[in-house]
Amino acid sequence: MKFLCLECDQVMEFAERQIPGDGTLAAVFVCPECDREMALLTNPMETQFVSSMGVKIGGREVPAQPMEGIRTSLDEGGEKAFTEPVGEAAGNDPSVPAPPGAPSVVWTPEAIERLQRVPSFVRGMVKRIYTDYARERGIRTLTPETMDTARSDLGLEGM
Amino acid sequence: MRKFRTYGEVEHSTGSELLEQVLDQRDRLARRLAEVGTIVAVASGKGGVGKSAVTANLAVSLAARGHRVGVLDADLNGPSLGRMLGVVDAGLEDRADGVVPAEGPRGVRVISMELLQDREDAPLRWKEPNSDTFLWQSSMEAMALREFLADVAWGKLDYLLVDVPPGTDKIRRLLELVPTLPVALLVSTPAEMSRAVVLRSIRLVREAGVPSVALVANMTEYLCPDCGHRGSLFRGDGVRRLAEESGLPIWAEVPFDPRLGEATDRGVPPAAEQAANPVAEAFARIVARLEEPPGPDHEAPGSPSGSADPETSS
Numbered sequence: 464m465k466f467l468c469l470e471c472d473q474v475m476e477f478a479e480r481q482i483p484g485d486g487t488l489a490a491v492f493v494c495p496e497c498d499r500e501m502a503l504l505t506n507p508m509e510t511q512f513v514s515s516m517g518v519k520i521g522g523r524e525v526p527a528q529p530m531e532g533i534r535t536s537l538d539e540g541g542e543k544a545f546t547e548p549v550g551e552a553a554g555n556d557p558s559v560p561a562p563p564g565a566p567s568v569v570w571t572p573e574a575i576e577r578l579q580r581v582p583s584f585v586r587g588m589v590k591r592i593y594t595d596y597a598r599e600r601g602i603r604t605l606t607p608e609t610m611d612t613a614r615s616d617l618g619l620e621g622m
Numbered sequence: 623m624r625k626f627r628t629y630g631e632v633e634h635s636t637g638s639e640l641l642e643q644v645l646d647q648r649d650r651l652a653r654r655l656a657e658v659g660t661i662v663a664v665a666s667g668k669g670g671v672g673k674s675a676v677t678a679n680l681a682v683s684l685a686a687r688g689h690r691v692g693v694l695d696a697d698l699n700g701p702s703l704g705r706m707l708g709v710v711d712a713g714l715e716d717r718a719d720g721v722v723p724a725e726g727p728r729g730v731r732v733i734s735m736e737l738l739q740d741r742e743d744a745p746l747r748w749k750e751p752n753s754d755t756f757l758w759q760s761s762m763e764a765m766a767l768r769e770f771l772a773d774v775a776w777g778k779l780d781y782l783l784v785d786v787p788p789g790t791d792k793i794r795r796l797l798e799l800v801p802t803l804p805v806a807l808l809v810s811t812p813a814e815m816s817r818a819v820v821l822r823s824i825r826l827v828r829e830a831g832v833p834s835v836a837l838v839a840n841m842t843e844y845l846c847p848d849c850g851h852r853g854s855l856f857r858g859d860g861v862r863r864l865a866e867e868s869g870l871p872i873w874a875e876v877p878f879d880p881r882l883g884e885a886t887d888r889g890v891p892p893a894a895e896q897a898a899n900p901v902a903e904a905f906a907r908i909v910a911r912l913e914e915p916p917g918p919d920h921e922a923p924g925s926p927s928g929s930a931d932p933e934t935s936s
């Protein structure tokens with residue numbers, strides 16, 4: 464899928480992705496030359512269909528998580544399906560191993576509290592995504608604000 | 623009329639192409655399956671013939687012989703292998719490199735929808751919209767099967783058994799993801815009713831070029847748990863006729879044994895436990911056939927493979 468700005472004969476760049484509600488997915492593309500913007504809106508069926516293929520319109524900012532499709536699409540995901548990662552309370556999840564030399568990311572109690580409100584069915588993967596996000600940007604302390612920024616930066620649909 | 627350049631002519635590379643993502647997905651699947659030895663589909667087309675019970679008992683029988691075995695319950699709507707392998711209450715470990723499968727008897731690694739849903743009676747429902755439309759369901763099911771194959775940290779396996787749900791289209795879904803499927807076992811009962819459906823499945827796996835296709839006859843005779851008396855359960859002999867019509871070998875005939883059913887449903891598939899009984903022998907035969915190096919099948923169609931006692935064949 465490519466969007467061409469006919470005026471400038473330029474391929475528009477993916478800029479932003481949002482889930483404004485109702486299962487709609489909005490993907491914004493911008494012309495690098497004239498800055499004209501356009502939004503691609505998908506209906507709920509199309510949104511889910513794209514996500515069922517495990518692909519993201521505009522590209523992926525974060526690597527695909529294990530069973531991401533099932534975990535974000537299943538209606539009644541088991542609250543007891545996944546074991547709590549060890550060390551979660553400390554905000555240091557060994558299942559998100561820091562690459563050698565990389566500082567570990569510490570979650571503030573407020574951030575952990577907010578993470579606990581995420582259904583446990585997807586909590587592990589959500590935690591990993593935020594931790595990676597923080598690590599990649601050199602953020603050592605992960606706060607609820609970091610989560611907000613990450614959410615909109617990464618366009619986390621349904622998480 | 624305006625003249626557009628083609629997609630390929632419009633240069634642009636941000637690495638965001640959907641196709642690239644799909645290819646990347648395919649790579650992930652290939653990397654995961656590179657560690658898996660032989661994938662065995664246990665299918666039928668027909669419901670209720672004992673596919674899941676055969677899968678569970680075959681898994682423990684293979685594991686008892688020292689093989690590393692994984693079981694993938696592809697029956698998303700009517701999963702049963704979590705229960706049959708006694709792992710329904712196991713919590714899955716969620717790791718960056720994959721979801722760690724539950725560990726059942728003899729170290730058999732299991733993934734099943736039963737492990738992902740809390741309530742036993744929870745119907746498989748995907749988030750709205752239109753979760754009842756056929757297209758929707760099937761795209762979700764294809765996604766789930768792909769993730770069960772690619773996103774489970776199977777580790778090194780000698781065998782991965784896939785319990786394929788009833789319905790002839792379901793085996794096709796597996797073949798789309800695993801086009802080089804090496805073995806398909808088609809379970810059938812002597813009841814004539816199942817013949818037509820199983821024939822359709824046979825045709826599908828043959829057309830897909832699955833090199834090793836065999837029949838497992840289930841509930842061929844009644845085995846009285848008290849006196850060991852054997853009698854027939856069904857009139858006719860549908861599986862032999864099936865073997866003749868299709869030219870497929872019957873790898874084993876599993877008798878109807880109430881103890882087998884009861885113990886399997888309780889989560890302790892008994893095939894590997896008892897030494898010398900017709901059920902254990904039947905599964906030992908399938909194991910022996912799977913252990914044979916792949917090659918053309920010299921078996922005369924219709925005759926159950928000869929005595930392949932694990933004691934003597936090892």
Ligand SMILES: Nc1ncnc2c1ncn2[C@@H]1O[C@H](COP(=O)(O)OP(=O)(O)OP(=O)(O)O)[C@@H](O)[C@H]1O
Nearest residue numbers: 669670671672673674675788841877878879882883
């Ligand atoms: N040889 C056997 N002797 C006794 N009971 C058996 C035998 N084979 C299967 N059963 C029992 O019959 C029931 C149905 O078998 P099973 O669930 O394995 O069938 P299935 O083909 O997987 O069904 P479905 O199509 O619904 O998935 C189960 O309770 C099972 O334990």
Ligand SMILES: [Mg+2]
Nearest residue numbers: 673674697702
């Ligand atoms: Mg079954």
Ligand SMILES: [Zn+2]
Nearest residue numbers: 468471494497
């Ligand atoms: Zn422009």
